[in-house]
Amino acid sequence: xxxxxxxxxxxxxxxxxxxxxxxxxxxxxxxxxxxxxxxxxxxxxxxxxxxxxxxxxxxxxxxxxxxxxxxxxxxxxxxxxxxxxxxxxxxxxxxxxxxxxxxxxxxxxxxxxxxxxxxxxxxxxxxxxxxxxxxxxxxxxxxxxxxxxxxxxxxxxxxxxxxxxxxxxxxxxxxxxxxxxxxxxxxxxxxxxxxxxxxxxxxxxxxxxxxxxxxxxxxxxxxxxxxxxxxxxxxxxxxxxxxxxxxxxxxxxxxxxxxxxxxxxxxxxxxxxxxxxxxxxxxxxxxxxxxxxxxxxxxxxxxxxxxxxxxxxxxxxxxxxxxxxxxxxxxxxxxxxxxxxxxxxxxxxxxxxxxxxxxxxxxxxxxxxxxxxxxxxxxxxxxxxxxxxxxxxxxxxx
Amino acid sequence: xxxxxxxxxxxxxxxxxxxxxxxxxxxxxxxxxxxxxxxxxxxxxxxxxxxxxxxxxxxxxxxxxxxxxxxxxxxxxxxxxxxxxxxxxxxxxxxxxxxxxxxxxxxxxxxxxxxxxxxxxxxxxxxxx
Numbered sequence: 001x002x003x004x005x006x007x008x009x010x011x012x013x014x015x016x017x018x019x020x021x022x023x024x025x026x027x028x029x030x031x032x033x034x035x036x037x038x039x040x041x042x043x044x045x046x047x048x049x050x051x052x053x054x055x056x057x058x059x060x061x062x063x064x065x066x067x068x069x070x071x072x073x074x075x076x077x078x079x080x081x082x083x084x085x086x087x088x089x090x091x092x093x094x095x096x097x098x099x100x101x102x103x104x105x106x107x108x109x110x111x112x113x114x115x116x117x118x119x120x121x122x123x124x125x126x127x128x129x130x131x132x133x134x135x136x137x138x139x140x141x142x143x144x145x146x147x148x149x150x151x152x153x154x155x156x157x158x159x160x161x162x163x164x165x166x167x168x169x170x171x172x173x174x175x176x177x178x179x180x181x182x183x184x185x186x187x188x189x190x191x192x193x194x195x196x197x198x199x200x201x202x203x204x205x206x207x208x209x210x211x212x213x214x215x216x217x218x219x220x221x222x223x224x225x226x227x228x229x230x231x232x233x234x235x236x237x238x239x240x241x242x243x244x245x246x247x248x249x250x251x252x253x254x255x256x257x258x259x260x261x262x263x264x265x266x267x268x269x270x271x272x273x274x275x276x277x278x279x280x281x282x283x284x285x286x287x288x289x290x291x292x293x294x295x296x297x298x299x300x301x302x303x304x305x306x307x308x309x310x311x312x313x314x315x316x317x318x319x320x321x322x323x324x325x326x327x328x329x330x331x332x333x334x335x336x337x338x339x340x341x342x343x344x345x346x347x348x349x350x351x352x353x354x355x356x357x358x359x360x361x362x363x364x365x366x367x368x369x370x371x372x373x374x375x376x377x378x379x380x381x382x383x384x385x386x387x388x389x390x391x392x393x394x395x396x397x398x
Numbered sequence: 399x400x401x402x403x404x405x406x407x408x409x410x411x412x413x414x415x416x417x418x419x420x421x422x423x424x425x426x427x428x429x430x431x432x433x434x435x436x437x438x439x440x441x442x443x444x445x446x447x448x449x450x451x452x453x454x455x456x457x458x459x460x461x462x463x464x465x466x467x468x469x470x471x472x473x474x475x476x477x478x479x480x481x482x483x484x485x486x487x488x489x490x491x492x493x494x495x496x497x498x499x500x501x502x503x504x505x506x507x508x509x510x511x512x513x514x515x516x517x518x519x520x521x522x523x524x525x526x527x
Contacts, residue, residue: 127427
């Protein structure tokens, strides 16, 4: 009997020694608590829940000791990844992360976005492209800030792209540029990007009110001209050709976005459209979120660099908003008061939240003024603009 | 590893210039094909308007309608007919004769040109958050 008890005690001792509890350290505990905070923000505050919740859960899984679901060492050198080793030795999240690292998931998300985007406001008012371009200033000015704070080229570009206010684009750039030696991870960038995208209704209005006069906010814009189906069909094909020829590295994002849009506008691919905007997009969103969340290990989050990313992220958003507004003011002056500068802030691509903010701030001054459709032009131009900016960063920064 | 400042400025200037260049190219293209489509749709509308309208029976209620603003397409003609019919109905009820001399769209620069109901419906559908 004594021997049985001895074996029982030894087994319990072994189990305790090899369990996750024995390997818990304070960093893991802090990371688990941080994942709870993001879960709270996603569930209770509805901060981009479709992506933030999988990201937060991926963060929880990766920081539970001994789960071996994600192994950062396998992705340490971005220029020399041993994919065979990942398939043989990697955990579930390692294998899912291949879709991010090989740049498959973000363009597929763009395919779904394309099927849900209406480019008619942009086609009927092509000058909106300028506002979408101006708002990308946030990306490049933040690059200067990140360089001043001592980040490497790849890190600075990954932080700067947060200013594009586009989650898949930010993940696309950072997953390509960041390696194991980087002080930040794709997960860090995604967390900052999606948190700030959720905070667009809080970040933008004070800047919009500070940079515009009441008279400008009251401007009622002319009704947009109707756009025919043929124009809507030619648009995605033409944009793909022009952008892919000009900036080939932007082709995966812009090409998939435009393919999705062409499927929708053609009117003959209903089944594909339904799949792209529902099942495919939802599956990819889960894979993308949970695997990107897995890259948020303690050594990438409990660092001063993470705090710097958070600060630079809000600066990027604010500069992008301000640049769009200022360009809107210029367009207002040039057109003799026909453009309401408030639509300029929608040039940051957070679709459709940024356009809704323009509508809300405009309606506060004049409840009968409907800026939403006018703001959708710069908003969708911002999606194309941030994809172009991502292509430029990828082609310059090595 | 810190970035050289020449590289920083190169990224910033190249990035801004290329993004603007790409989107300006798109503006040029979209504007051009927009104009082509607008002119072709105008031509097809003109063709429709040039065909002589079928002879119509005179309206039972005589309304002396003169158009000050010239209707450019058949859609405007339909709107004028509907408004005239509504006036004629009112004339029949009142026993008075009304003359539709002109029909102009009311433009109030301080608000969009929508009816109260239209504006309320749109506000409901575009409520931001």
